[in-house]
Amino acid sequence: MxxxxxxxxxxxxxxxxxxxxxxxxxxxxPKTARDAAKVAIDNGRIGYTDASGIGPLRVRIAKHYLEQHNVDIDPKRIIVTNGSSCAFTLSFLSIFEIGARVAIPSPGYPAYRNILRSLSMEAVEIDTKAQSGWVLTPQLLKEAHALKPLDGLLIANPNNPNGTMLEASAFKELQETCAQLGIKFISDEIYHGLTYGQKEISALCVSDDCIVINSFSKYFCMTGWRVGWMIVPVNMIVTVNRLQQNLFICAPEISQIAALHAFDGxxxxxxxxxxxxxxxxxxxxxxxxxxxxxxxxxxxxxxxxxxxxxxxxxxxxxxxxxxxxxxxxxxxxxxxxxxxxxxxxxxxxxxxxxxxxxxxxxxxxxxxxxx
Missing domain, CATH: 3.90.1150.10 (Aspartate Aminotransferase, domain 1)
Known part of the structure; x- marks a missing residue:
């Protein structure tokens, strides 16, 4: 950049x-977030939190999925992170080994491939075309997998840089194709809330066997606060928390408090x-x-x-x-x-x-x- x-x-x-x-x-x-942060500062010490984040925020995020997607999520599966970038790193380290091949649509967010490469993993870029709406189809995924097996797929829906979004049926088909081929599915949902027609679908509406990543940066206008979250399968909770403790400790407490109250704005x-x-x-x-x-x-x-x-x-x-x-x-x-x-x-x-x-x-x- x-x-x-x-x-x-x-x-x-x-x-x-x-x-x-x-x-x-x-x-x-939002003003509700800024005001809550001011109160927290005036009340005294801001310190470490549990690696997975403060309880009230995780409960509120779970409520958000119930309200927006009619999906009931155990707050224990939610890990609050230092923005989505931290969540990508935790995801890759948790489910892939060195040399893992992770598919990403191209064009796509450059940090995906850069983080993967920094972790000695391979970003397999699958070309999409404007003529077909920049859509990564199950057929394109199958073809890439047939050439050399893939370990994972990371997809953003809506997409950066083109703003396109898979319809719910197409998104579900892509996720189910990953399950059939044994490909781990990571859903970047950072632009959820910012749609202008059809409503976005969360990967959690299709299956619990996925990782969902989101952030307070885009819809909630909190880029500089560096706070996001990830939702993981039950069998990954311990692994991700241990990695979080050792790599990042926790997301900033002041940002977590502000994020909790952003839902009121x-x-x-x-x-x-x-x-x-x-x-x-x-x-x-x-x-x-x-x-x-x-x-x-x-x-x-x-x-x-x-x-x-x-x-x-x-x-x-x-x-x-x-x-x-x-x-x-x-x-x-x-x-x-x-x-x-x-x-x-x-x-x-x-x-x-x-x-x-x-x-x-x-x-x-x-x-x-x-x-």
Whole structure:
């Protein structure tokens, strides 16, 4: 993410940069969360918690699954983590050995492959196509498994960077295919709550034999608080807790307290989501007019993934030039797809509507000079 570093340097130098490169809400954590954190600080010491997290938060997360998915989860299966990144590491270490082959859709979140490789595991990237809605199908998974057996599959639904989402029946079929082939299933549900049509499905609605990962970063607007969670099968509870104790100790207590009370701020969070919907409409209406193509409807998350082939075969250079000449930060597709991402860019619409309008104006003016 060199663009982010360059953009931040410009901002530090008082440049007016519009940040459409980072998947970070511009809205703060809900007031209920911030107020609870203030009270906790005023009350005294903030310290270690149980490795799995404070009891009330785990109970509230379990209640969330009952409310949203009609799934009854034992809070003992919930481990509160230092964001979803920590949960990925714990998941991989808990269920895979060195050399394990873990499938991930491409394009996809780059941290998946980077964390796997850092743990001496192999990220098996399965190409998906815009023409088929960026969907990883059971057939594609079977073909990859037939070439050389896979140990796991990690999938985000909704997806980053393209915002597409599998329908419930397709998601269920993919999960069942993993069970048939003996492939461990890890579901990244970090963008749950941020959907704009059909409701998302949790892997827990299909089977308990999976790992579910989520976070307070996206829907709850708590990126800097570094708090998330994972839900594991009963037979993994002890292993994951031991790893958590030794690697991370626990998620910050102050963040856990704030996260617990974030559930009381849903009305505020839904207003923030309504802003994303407005931004989404703005981008979907205007990007095609600029010559950007193959943009999916964006079922969820807060990203548009756009083909820039009309202007370049090198999206990395294009994004660098846009930043230098238009003070607009966008993410090149090669961050998400090293093979085919040179023709794509990702635009985040998690910012304010005013910033989206400014960003589109700057992008349009820049592209006019390239026509």
């Amino acid at each position: 060199d663009i982010v570093a360059k953009a931040n340097k410009l901002i530090q130098a008082s440049e007016d940069v519009i940040m459409m490169c980072v998947g970070q809400p511009s809205a703060p954590a 849903l009305e505020e969070l839904e207003r923030t989501k309504a802003g994303y919907l407005k931004n989404r409409t703005l981008l979907l209406e205007n990007l095609p007019k600029m010559g950007l193509s193959e943009i999916m409807p964006v079922d969820g998350a807060f990203y548009c993934y756009a083909n820039v082939e009309a202007y370049t075969q090198n999206s990395e250079s294009l994004c660098a030039d846009i930043l230098a000449n238009a003070n607009l930060a966008l993410t090149p597709g090669v961050d998400f797809d090293s093979k085919n991402g040179n023709k794509w860019i990702r635009l985040s619409f998690a910012g304010s509507n005013q910033d989206m309008q400014k960003g589109l104006e700057r992008l349009g003016n820049y592209l006019d000079t390239k026509s």
